[in-house]
Amino acid sequence: MGTVYQTFTPDAALFQTTAFPQLKTINGTNYPVMGLYYDGTVSELAYWQFKLRNYGAGVDMIVTLDWYADTAVANAVVWEAALAAITPDADTQDVETRAFGTAATVTDTHLTTTGQRLHTCSITLTGSGPLNSAADGDACWMRIARLPANAADGMAGDAVLIGWQLAYSDT
Template sequence: MTAEQYLTPEEAAFKSNAFPRYVKNSGTAFVVTGLAYSETTEIAFWKFSPAGYTGGNITCDVVWYADTSVTAAHGVAWQVALAAITPSVDTQNVETKAFATSQTGTTDLGSTDAQKLMVTTIVITNLDSIAAGDEAWLSLTRLPGNAADDLTGDAIVTSVRLSYSDT
């Protein structure tokens, strides 16, 4: 079986600088919330517990849309990284814990449709010895310095979905 974790913009945490802005846009039928990553390097963090995790890579889907760009060839580069601590076992200081080596994924808009919802899938292979029951943190960074990130304006993240094997 596959377990899934759904991380929302409302659950994100931030350092004191270089963070995406929380947005709440009133759509025609419903409200769309997100984290607006600008064309500067910004980072958000989520804490989660990998319930039922039994091993293997973790798939991270970054669900986002371009706020203003409608250029099909424009895209965004995302970077994700994990950190994990086993409570009462690991002796690592929680406030100085480092993230495992990050992974990067890119996606172009692919069409000229305004505010089309996109998914960038990144397979996380640097898992920091994550295990079921751990306290785990995920970081998500937009990489405007990456050659593949040529989107003008904000990339708004509506959710991050993690999936992994639980059997």
């Protein structure tokens, strides 16, 4: 029994024609930092396409987000993750219209008064709704959003996603 990890970067994100975070590279003092800038007033969505490899059917998936606040130094951000999965040669669902499973969320609070401090938080996809009937070898899409309309999201300005990781058991 082992854990499988898949890592995703901002520049691999896919976007629809509206409501998407801006992809930026900022020249830091010592190195460039690339991120998706999720707005603090409007919900924005980004998508990643991947193959589910060595997945132990029905086991929880953990989505770990690495983010920082562009300008804020306090309050919380609400993140959402949702999975769509299609089993090749078995599912009859149209690949362009497959619905996402039930979204799961996490509220993460900005720590202290240090701007642009790196934070990490995790969202667990568990149960048949959020896991979207995922199976080993599935073609998958993950949707990650910030939910500024949620009352728990009180952080002003952009939340910058610099990457995320998917983890799950292979049994």
